[in-house]
Amino acid sequence: MPERVYDKFDYDTHWVSERLERGLWGIENPLILGILKFSMPWNVLALIYSVLFWETLTPVFIYSSAFGLLWVNIAPYLIWYYDERVLPEFFTDLSELLTDEQERADIAKKYNEFFARHRLSVSAFWTVSIASIIYVSEPALTTMGMSGAGSLFLYTTYAYGIYIGAVLGHGFVGPVTTILLIHEITKYDLEIDPLHPDGLGGLSIVGSIAIRTTLLFSSASLFLPLLFYFADSGGTTAVIFGITGIYILTIFLSFLYPTVIVNRRAQRYRDSVLEDLRQQYATVEQQIHTPDKNEISELNKRLELQRVQRNFENYNSVSLYPLQLSILTRLAGSILLPILITIFQIYLSDML
Structure with a gap:
């Protein structure tokens, strides 16, 4: 069987990805497997809760919670997709x-292992953060039936939050992986091709991984309506918005940092090439002005001068910010998603 593109540099596997790779009952689709193996208990629990307390629940709470549950269902697949x-x-x-395959293999192995390695600190941070949000939002939850006979569901909500923080929260190592990965790559001599079809010297791959990382992990913004609901219903806004701000900042940096640092590194490389070409041009031009009765030699010098000038123009005109229109469009989409969700929540709340 021929080696697939995504097999060649896959040196390690995140434990979530590993479980999705194993399959179940003949099912191999990682999205479906993520729901069956990770999310199904929470789906069943949400269904039972909704049936028992349907008359107590408000429409805003229902759709806000549904958005969050949707993310919980797709999150294992998103971790798998980033990893695999x-x-x-x-x-x-x-x-x-980076043409040296061994150098690429070494970097790939390092960051495959970095993402795959479980970090208790990351899980603990998100677990404590989410549990804190639930704690300060208990007044809103108790009005939704989680008191008295329904207090059991308050405890299951804490279990739900712990699951998100301890299991799915570790996926947020992804943005950190991308940031550190691109930082590492800029230490190598990157070979920029001024005639590359992307018009960016080949740097579009950096913009591509940055936006793919941003899109994958910004999907957790589906929880924003629920967080805004908690804040609007008496939750401690300092806690809710403080933790939300950390999340948004991490996602923002996962896109901005790689593109900026690669631009600066590529700019230094281009300045070096242009300076070398300037010196070549000056040398050849000086030779042309030196008396030479050999017409063939004279012609070769003028052709060389044209070649150097053409190379100079090619390098000087190439854009070194690794963004294409398609990348910018997807970035706008990832930014607009939480904004549109928030507007929808405000509009629906006013209607109801």
Whole structure:
């Protein structure tokens, strides 16, 4: 069987990805497996709660909670996709900037292992953060039936939050992985091709992994309506918005930092190439002005001068900010998603 693109630089596997790779009952689709193996208990619990307390629940709470549950269902797949598709494909495409395959293999192994390694500190941070949000939002939850006979569901809500923080929260190592990965790559001599079809010297692959990371992990913004509901219903806003701000900042940096640092590194490389070409041009031009009765030699010098000038123009005109229109469009989409969800929540709340 031929080696797939995403197999070549896949040196380690996140434990969530590993469980999705195993399959179940003949099912191999990672999205479906993520729901069956990770999310199904929470879906069943949400269904039971909704049936028992339907008359107590408000429409805003229902759809806000549904958005969050939707993310919980797709999150295992998103972790798998970053681990098994985004990273391996990036290292394959990196051949255009970093031609040494062994160097690429070493970097790939390092950051495959970095993402796959479980970090208690990350899980603990998100677990405590989410549990804190639930704690300060208990007044809103008790009005939704989680008191008295329904207090059991308050405890299951804490269990739900602990699951999100301890299991799914570790997926947020992804943005950190991308940031550190691109920082590492800029230490190498990147070979920028001024004639690359992307018009960016081949740097579009950096913009691509940055936006793919941003899109995957910004999907947790589906929880924003629920957080805004908690804040609007008496939750401690300092806690809710403080933790939300940390999340948004991490996602923002996962896109901004890689593109900026690569731009600066590429700019230094181009300045070096342009300076070298300027010196070549000056040398050849000086030779042309030196008396030479050999017409063939004279012609070769003028052709060389044209070649150097053409190379100079090619390098000087290439854009070194690794963004294409398609990348910017997807970035706008990832930014607009939480905004549109918030507007929808405000509009629906006013209607109801």
